[in-house]
Amino acid sequence: MPVIRRAEPADALRLAELAELTFRHTFEAANTPEDMRPHCATHYSEAIQAREISDPQITTLVCEHDGQLVGFAQLRRGRPPDRIKAERPAEIQRLYVREAWHGKGMAQDLMSASIALAKASRADQVWLGVWEHNPRAIAFYRKWGFAEAGEHVFPVGTDPQCDIIMTRVLGPR
Numbered sequence: 001m002p003v004i005r006r007a008e009p010a011d012a013l014r015l016a017e018l019a020e021l022t023f024r025h026t027f028e029a030a031n032t033p034e035d036m037r038p039h040c041a042t043h044y045s046e047a048i049q050a051r052e053i054s055d056p057q058i059t060t061l062v063c064e065h066d067g068q069l070v071g072f073a074q075l076r077r078g079r080p081p082d083r084i085k086a087e088r089p090a091e092i093q094r095l096y097v098r099e100a101w102h103g104k105g106m107a108q109d110l111m112s113a114s115i116a117l118a119k120a121s122r123a124d125q126v127w128l129g130v131w132e133h134n135p136r137a138i139a140f141y142r143k144w145g146f147a148e149a150g151e152h153v154f155p156v157g158t159d160p161q162c163d164i165i166m167t168r169v170l171g172p173r
């Protein structure tokens with residue numbers, strides 16, 4: 001049975017591998033190798049994951065099954081885009097699940113844990129950016145009560161892609 005827990009420094013290498021694998025699975029077909037390579041190199045090394053795991057502004061959750069990391073989510077506190085009007089916003093910076101686990105409730109559990117964390121840190125709104133050509137993720141976020149609130153540019157290599165910004169207001173704890 002998969003278990004969700006906070007990432008520890010010792011997870012950095014496995015998390016880097018999972019993050020790059022799931023990013024490539026999701027976006028490789030729609031991007032050139034020339035754009036994918038620098039993006040992965042600058043986002044998914046062991047050192048970068050170690051830094052993010054120990055960053056006090058970021059909480060990284062991993063989902064482990066039979067000793068293997070199968071999904072992860074990252075919640076980040078920090079300055080949101082101007083269009084997000086919230087006093088204490090939290091960003092779901094990443095939410096990725098191995099393909100074999102899509103549609104099986106793991107993403108739901110990661111989202112539920114992320115929202116619980118956001119509420120525990122007194123966030124009043126959660127927001128995220130999702131590529132305009134990622135219909136499954138957009139459908140998933142809509143199911144969770146997120147609504148479109150604009151767009152911003154998310155560069156992948158040299159490609160300035162359009163991310164839809166989605167937000168959900170959080171009720172009291």
Ligand SMILES: CC(C)(COP(=O)(O)OP(=O)(O)OC[C@H]1O[C@@H](n2cnc3c(N)ncnc32)[C@H](O)[C@@H]1OP(=O)(O)O)[C@@H](O)C(=O)NCCC(=O)NCCS
Nearest residue numbers: 026095096097102103104105107129130135136137139140
């Ligand atoms: C996005 C992700 C976390 C969602 O988890 P999931 O387990 O696949 O989500 P669910 O199956 O609960 O929900 C997805 C919904 O999209 C629907 N869907 C599937 N393919 C779709 C498509 N091509 N277009 C529109 N909707 C689609 C599903 O039917 C489902 O809706 P339903 O429950 O009403 O039937 C997961 O797919 C994932 O890790 N994807 C790759 C990484 C990624 O894209 N992360 C998000 C980056 S912002």
